[in-house]
Amino acid sequence: xxxxxxxxxxxxxxxxxxxxAALSMSVGAESxxxxxxxSRIFSDSNDVGAVIMREVRLPRTLIAIIxxxxxxxxxxxxxxxxxxxxASPGLVGSASGAALGAVTILYFGAGVFHPQSVPxxxxxxxLLATAIVYLLAGRxxxxxxxxxxxVAVNAMATAGMSLLLNFAPSPFAVRELVxxxxxxLSDRSLSDVWMMLPCTLIGWCLLIGVxxxxxxxxxxxxxxxxxxxxxxxxRWRVFIAVSLAVGASVATTGMIGFIGLVVPHLLRPFVGYExxxxxxxxxxxxxxxxxxADIGVRLIPTPTAMKVGVLTSIVGAPFFLHLIxxxxxxxxx
Numbered sequence: 001x002x003x004x005x006x007x008x009x010x011x012x013x014x015x016x017x018x019x020x021a022a023l024s025m026s027v028g029a030e031s032x033x034x035x036x037x038x039s040r041i042f043s044d045s046n047d048v049g050a051v052i053m054r055e056v057r058l059p060r061t062l063i064a065i066i067x068x069x070x071x072x073x074x075x076x077x078x079x080x081x082x083x084x085x086x087a088s089p090g091l092v093g094s095a096s097g098a099a100l101g102a103v104t105i106l107y108f109g110a111g112v113f114h115p116q117s118v119p120x121x122x123x124x125x126x127l128l129a130t131a132i133v134y135l136l137a138g139r140x141x142x143x144x145x146x147x148x149x150x151v152a153v154n155a156m157a158t159a160g161m162s163l164l165l166n167f168a169p170s171p172f173a174v175r176e177l178v179x180x181x182x183x184x185l186s187d188r189s190l191s192d193v194w195m196m197l198p199c200t201l202i203g204w205c206l207l208i209g210v211x212x213x214x215x216x217x218x219x220x221x222x223x224x225x226x227x228x229x230x231x232x233x234x235r236w237r238v239f240i241a242v243s244l245a246v247g248a249s250v251a252t253t254g255m256i257g258f259i260g261l262v263v264p265h266l267l268r269p270f271v272g273y274e275x276x277x278x279x280x281x282x283x284x285x286x287x288x289x290x291x292x293a294d295i296g297v298r299l300i301p302t303p304t305a306m307k308v309g310v311l312t313s314i315v316g317a318p319f320f321l322h323l324i325x326x327x328x329x330x331x332x333x
Contacts, residue, residue: 009270013284017065020291024061025053027298059188064294065287066193067185067249068259070200072286073279074242075260077207080214080275081238082143086323089260092146093129093153094243098250100157101125103177107164119195122251123244129153130243139232146235183256183309185294196248203245206237211276218275256309258316259286265323 032049074089082091090096102122136149161181168174213234216224221231250256263285264278271277290308293315297306 009267009281010284013281013288016288017284017291020288020295021061021065024064024291024295025057027295028052028057055189059190059193060185060294061291062190062193063185063188063196063252064290066196066200067253067256068287068290069283070203070245070249070286071256071259071290072263072282072284073204073207074246075286076264076275076278076282077210077214077238078242078260079264080217080278081235082147083218085265086261086320088257089242089246090154090257092150092239092242093133093157094126094246095250095255096154096157096161097129097132098122098126098247099181099255100160101128102251102254103161103164103180106177106180107168107173116191116195119192119248119251123199123247125157126243126247126251129157130239130247133239134236139236143235146239179307180254182307183254183312184307185253186305188252192252196252199244199248203241203243203248206241206244207279210234210238211279214275214279254307254309256290256312258312258320259289261323262316262319263289265319 032052071089075087078087078089078091079085081087099122101124102118104125105118105121133146133149133153136152137146141149161177165174165177168177213224213229216227216229217231217234219227225231246260264282267281267285268278271281290312293311294308297308297311300306300311
């Protein structure tokens with residue numbers, strides 16, 4: 001693909017995000033005058049439409065944009081770093097660590113009295129999980145050791161969540177814990193947006209400038225090193241960025257899978273298979289996909305509201321199986 005087509009792809013995806021965001025603001029149980037309500041959204045108006053926009057739909061839309069961009073961006077970064085198309089943002093334990101931290105707060109009921117303690121605990125859990133991966137793998141470990149350390153931390157976090165579910169004090173507590181892990185964007189406020197932004201922005205900033213290094217890494221570690229790329233430093237820079245950004249996302253929305261895996265694969269052919277060009281394109285694609293999924297769960301008629309993480313899993317799981325079968329087929333050639 002020619003480089004001149006890349007800005008066009010950014011424009012298309014950007015317009016898709018804007019269109020889906022506008023649609024997300026207009027879809028809901030209440031029929032309201034969207035344009036009028038948006039014009040009053042930051043005023044002190046007590047108009048019902050403005051309140052719904054300000055307290056319900058705007059936070060939900062913003063979180064979908066930010067979380068989707070994080071998952072798409074971090075998925076592309078992990079796949080470029082590990083040179084593995086099946087790598088995902090949660091590979092280093094950040095997602096499961098964030099989930100365990102948030103579920104722990106929910107288990108002890110602190111989230112009822114201090115709602116912001118749930119995302120804070122999630123982000124702390126993500127950072128703790130990454131620190132454990134670092135201690136297990138060592139500073140100068142190879143990629144295989146890092147992946148094994150991440151798998152071990154994921155397993156421990158999953159076991160911890162299973163233990164909390166097993167000893168939940170009531171069926172209602174079990175339901176709350178399970179529903180949170182499914183991934184959801186409803187019942188969020190602007191406070192949640194402000195809570196997730198600092199760690200998310202730090203993670204995004206850490207990924208600025210790593211694209212060229214990831215491009216060099218596609219030539220092999222030795223060649224990249226001869227070009228002045230410090231692989232160990234790059235690896236931990238990406239891992240810390242993913243831990244901060246994905247941890248903040250999971251701590252706010254719960255577990256939303258497959259976006260970080262599917263989006264880079266769909267967009268990779270359009271950027272000439274270059275990791276540098278894939279990063280921020282995947283961020284836009286991730287936002288568009290999560291917005292579309294969140295709109296879908298509101299439009300699909302179900303007896304109870306479907307969680308957005310369930311819908312992304314239903315769409316993503318067959319795609320993941322397709323990737324595995326295609327990789328096996330290509331390996332036999």
